[in-house]
Amino acid sequence: MSEAWIQRSYALHELKRTEEAYDLLLPxxxxxxxxxxxxxxxxCYACVMGKLKIAMERLKxxxxxxxxxxxxRLQALGDPDLKKIxxxxxAI
Numbered sequence: 773m774s775e776a777w778i779q780r781s782y783a784l785h786e787l788k789r790t791e792e793a794y795d796l797l798l799p800x801x802x803x804x805x806x807x808x809x810x811x812x813x814x815x816c817y818a819c820v821m822g823k824l825k826i827a828m829e830r831l832k833x834x835x836x837x838x839x840x841x842x843x844x845r846l847q848a849l850g851d852p853d854l855k856k857i858x859x860x861x862x863a864i
Contacts, residue, residue, distance in 0.1 A: 774800065774807050781813060790820050808837035812844065816853035827857055832864050 777800035784793035794817040800810050815830035831854070835844045848854050848861050 774804050774810065777804075778809060778813060781817070785817060785820070790817050793817050794821065806837060808834045808842065808844065811837060812848075815848075816851060819854050819856050822856070824857055827854070828860060828864070831857070831861070835864055 777797055781793040781797040784790070784796065794814060797810060797814055797817070800807070801814065804810060811830045811834035815827045815834060818824075818830055819827035831844070831848060838844045845861055845864065849858055854861070
């Protein structure tokens with residue numbers, strides 16, 4: 773179920789419809805509260821839109837949800853969608 777939410781929003785983001793991608797993925801965060809990748813993608817979309825505070829909050833949520841199983845910080849530091857907050861990521 774989560775794949776459909778994620779793929780739809782990713783496709784919209786690639787079509788430069790990032791605000792729509794964010795808005796349509798947001799309900800999935802409530803429906804699937806343990807899916808870190810949803811928060812991560814929301815962080816990416818918020819960052820691209822210039823909503824840096826929201827991007828940081830969403831990225832922190834993704835990191836917390838993933839725990840030690842995934843190195844989200846390292847992934848984020850290589851993600852061009854998060855470039856505007858790269859310098860802030862180590863502090864999370």
